[in-house]
Amino acid sequence: MANILEIKNLHATVHGKEILKGVDLVLPAGEVHAIMGPNGSGKSTLSYVLAGRDGYEVTQGEIIYKGNDLLAMEADERARAGIFLAFQYPVEIPGVANSVFLKAAVNAGRRARKEPELDAMDFLKRSRALLKDLKMDEKFLNRPVNVGFSGGEKKRNEIFHMAMMEPSLAILDETDSGLDIDALRIVAEGVNAQRAPDRSMLGITHYQRLLNYIVPDRIHVLADGRVVRSGGKELALELEREGYAGIAGDKSAA
Amino acid sequence: MNTSNPLAEDRKKNDDATIRAVTEGEYKFGFITDMDEDRAPKGLSPDIVRFISAKKEEPGWMLEWRLAAYEKWLAMADHEPAWARVKFPPIDYQDLYYYSAPKSKADAPKSLDEVDPELLATYDKLGIPLREREVLAGVAVDAVFDSISVATTYKAKLGELGIIFCSMSEAVREHPDLVRKYLGSVVPAADNFYACLNSAVFSDGSFVYIPEGVRCPMELSTYFRINAAQTGQFERTLIIADKGAYVSYLEGCTAPMRDENQLHAAVVELVALEDAEIKYSTVQNWYPGDKDGKGGIYNFVTKRGACRGRNAKISWTQVETGSAITWKYPSVLLEAEGSVGEFYSVAVTNNRQQADTGTKMFHLAPNTRSTIISKGISAGRSQNTYRGLVRVAPKAANARNYTQCDSLLIGDACGGHTTPYIEVRNRTARVEHEATASKISDDQLFYCRARGLGTEDAVSLIVNGFCKEVMQKLPMEFAVEAQKLLGVSLEGSVG
Numbered sequence: 234m235a236n237i238l239e240i241k242n243l244h245a246t247v248h249g250k251e252i253l254k255g256v257d258l259v260l261p262a263g264e265v266h267a268i269m270g271p272n273g274s275g276k277s278t279l280s281y282v283l284a285g286r287d288g289y290e291v292t293q294g295e296i297i298y299k300g301n302d303l304l305a306m307e308a309d310e311r312a313r314a315g316i317f318l319a320f321q322y323p324v325e326i327p328g329v330a331n332s333v334f335l336k337a338a339v340n341a342g343r344r345a346r347k348e349p350e351l352d353a354m355d356f357l358k359r360s361r362a363l364l365k366d367l368k369m370d371e372k373f374l375n376r377p378v379n380v381g382f383s384g385g386e387k388k389r390n391e392i393f394h395m396a397m398m399e400p401s402l403a404i405l406d407e408t409d410s411g412l413d414i415d416a417l418r419i420v421a422e423g424v425n426a427q428r429a430p431d432r433s434m435l436g437i438t439h440y441q442r443l444l445n446y447i448v449p450d451r452i453h454v455l456a457d458g459r460v461v462r463s464g465g466k467e468l469a470l471e472l473e474r475e476g477y478a479g480i481a482g483d484k485s486a487a
Numbered sequence: 488m489n490t491s492n493p494l495a496e497d498r499k500k501n502d503d504a505t506i507r508a509v510t511e512g513e514y515k516f517g518f519i520t521d522m523d524e525d526r527a528p529k530g531l532s533p534d535i536v537r538f539i540s541a542k543k544e545e546p547g548w549m550l551e552w553r554l555a556a557y558e559k560w561l562a563m564a565d566h567e568p569a570w571a572r573v574k575f576p577p578i579d580y581q582d583l584y585y586y587s588a589p590k591s592k593a594d595a596p597k598s599l600d601e602v603d604p605e606l607l608a609t610y611d612k613l614g615i616p617l618r619e620r621e622v623l624a625g626v627a628v629d630a631v632f633d634s635i636s637v638a639t640t641y642k643a644k645l646g647e648l649g650i651i652f653c654s655m656s657e658a659v660r661e662h663p664d665l666v667r668k669y670l671g672s673v674v675p676a677a678d679n680f681y682a683c684l685n686s687a688v689f690s691d692g693s694f695v696y697i698p699e700g701v702r703c704p705m706e707l708s709t710y711f712r713i714n715a716a717q718t719g720q721f722e723r724t725l726i727i728a729d730k731g732a733y734v735s736y737l738e739g740c741t742a743p744m745r746d747e748n749q750l751h752a753a754v755v756e757l758v759a760l761e762d763a764e765i766k767y768s769t770v771q772n773w774y775p776g777d778k779d780g781k782g783g784i785y786n787f788v789t790k791r792g793a794c795r796g797r798n799a800k801i802s803w804t805q806v807e808t809g810s811a812i813t814w815k816y817p818s819v820l821l822e823a824e825g826s827v828g829e830f831y832s833v834a835v836t837n838n839r840q841q842a843d844t845g846t847k848m849f850h851l852a853p854n855t856r857s858t859i860i861s862k863g864i865s866a867g868r869s870q871n872t873y874r875g876l877v878r879v880a881p882k883a884a885n886a887r888n889y890t891q892c893d894s895l896l897i898g899d900a901c902g903g904h905t906t907p908y909i910e911v912r913n914r915t916a917r918v919e920h921e922a923t924a925s926k927i928s929d930d931q932l933f934y935c936r937a938r939g940l941g942t943e944d945a946v947s948l949i950v951n952g953f954c955k956e957v958m959q960k961l962p963m964e965f966a967v968e969a970q971k972l973l974g975v976s977l978e979g980s981v982g
Binding site: 328398 | 941
């Protein structure tokens with residue numbers, strides 16, 4: 234299978250306002266692509282549309298995921314089919330232990346994909362190893378999901394979830410926001426450790442800095458609801474120098 | 488080319504529908520046992536009271552007690568409580584049966600062989616093993632079917648420890664001194680309209696006495712069931728823990744589907760002497776009425792415990808998911824120094840259920856403590872009210888209370904209300920009250936779904952997390968049943 238994801242002429246509205254105005258993007262298997270762009274360009278909207286969030290309406294275009302029509306699938310179906318969204322603002326769920334939540338999620342996906350489910354022992358073993366790599370205390374298993382976690386801990390928890398769920402497509406929504414250098418490095422290492430030939434990632438970010446640690450195969454610049462420029466990792470440095478205006482200014486009508 | 492997006496609309500409709508389905512569980516325990524019943528004619532009069540007392544072969548003093556209560560009830564005719572946040576059509580008290588008992592081959596079954604086989608089948612359906620050999624994890628069961636106790640398990644074993652665990656009817660006959668000493672001492676007949684009615688016509692219930700220094704080795708339990716239409720269910724339970732004694736008591740209810748409303752006006756009295764502890768846990772799953780609010784049980788219960796000796800402790804834990812209307816305030820009188828009262832509650836209302844429930848903690852002596860944790864979950868078009876009283880008397884130096892009331896609303900047609908009363912008459916008291924009201928947020932639901940959990944599973948997960956503090960207080964075997972019960976009442980047809 235060549236491409237994990239193909240987005241064709243995607244138009245989407247949020248609260249009646251059109252945010253995505255014809256996005257085209259191809260994500261081959263095994264690659265990591267970055268999506269950059271100024272505020273309001275539609276980066277988060279794109280991630281929510283891919284995840285299937287209510288309130289985000291696709292008005293035109295198609296999304297093919299592993300050869301299937303993604304728009305025909307519900308949000309939870311998509312997740313069980315191997316799509317993972319690392320939230321920009323992870324949500325708290327009081328009273329529900331991180332381990333309980335995650336085990337339910339992991340096994341829901343495995344069941345749907347007809348893979349063997351993890352029992353408590355397997356789950357614990359895998360969790361421990363991953364938490365160690367992410368420099369997270371085991372206590373994070375018993376704490377209620379994200380409750381009282383610091384910003385950095387929340388982001389690392391998202392990567393922990395991702396590693397346990399083993400997605401085919403991981404969408405990282407501004408995973409670097411709110412992280413200091415050390416936390417950034419740990420998160421990046423966690424993400425890089427997940428790279429695989431049958432796994433692709435879309436990293437959404439404002440700043441070039443993350444891309445020093447998670448080096449992308451390709452960068453797409455989103456501006457005003459469209460991909461205005463695509464290029465290799467050097468594009469990030471160009472953006473640093475020219476700013477978004479410089480890049481978007483280059484582009485005339487699609 | 489414009490692609491319209493019916494899918495998004497459908498998704499929203501489906502989500503709404505799923506949330507509704509999740510909260511509108513089909514009542515799983517609905518069935519009716521078809522049996523001949525021994526019934527008194529409808530209506531209430533001194534003759535009916537005499538009939539009940541005669542049927543139970545009660546001594547004269549018990550009949551007099553009932554008749555005195557009946558007179559008081561007549562005088563209270565205009566004092567049916569109307570201050571709760573519940574609405575229901577007026578009850579015609581002359582249009583109810585006040586006594587019904589299942590026919591059996593002998594008047595008093597001496598062994599289970601003599602019990603009506605249909606009755607036993609009923610208990611099977613309810614999952615109650617009534618045979619002494621088949622004890623469910625060591626729990627003794629006193630099964631009450633309508634107005635008569637059928638069997639009491641483990642009587643012999645408990646007897647060796649001096650523990651009395653029998654029906655109220657039996658206790659009145661066999662242990663009159665104990666009954667006379669304590670009956671009505673915590674909930675006097677004239678306490679309120681429903682307790683007064685109960686005092687006149689109470690049918691049966693449990694009687695427990697734990698002697699000094701004895702720790703009851705197993706959880707004691709009672710199952711209730713209303714069978715006949717329009718039969719008032721008037722249970723009376725009395726539990727006494729003598730000095731240094733300990734008992735954990737479980738009350739669990741199921742009832743069949745019925746069209747007519749059924750009145751349940753029980754009275755439970757607990758007495759804990761010095762250094763004694765009583766844990767009373769309830770999981771209640773009575774028929775809640777249908778989607779349109781038709782039918783369902785009226786649960787108007789008076790439950791109260793008295794800590795009569797130093798350092799006595801009484802805790803009430805309840806998971807209430809059934810009944811069309813709930814009016815219920817398990818309370819504790821902290822009469823002695825150092826005594827402790829606790830109230831842990833999960834109350835779920837759905838469709839058109841109405842609940843006005845809470846607790847009253849009376850701090851009447853020095854150094855008393857109380858803890859109240861109430862979790863109300865409303866869904867559908869229901870109304871769920873917490874009503875609590877914390878009263879600190881002038882003599883109650885260093886009283887401590889901590890109250891936490893949390894409401895969770897599911898959907899936007901339901902109501903969650905909190906009505907706390909705090910009356911403090913001693914300067915050294917410390918009373919804390921926290922309250923939260925929340926909805927299951929779209930963000931939370933999306934987060935769960937984005938991890939692959941369906942909406943039903945997500946709601947169940949979030950609700951169980953919300954109730955965790957209370958569920959943890961339940962004895963183990965009840966906790967499992969309670970979680971399942973929450974699931975049933977909030978997960979549609981999937982358990």
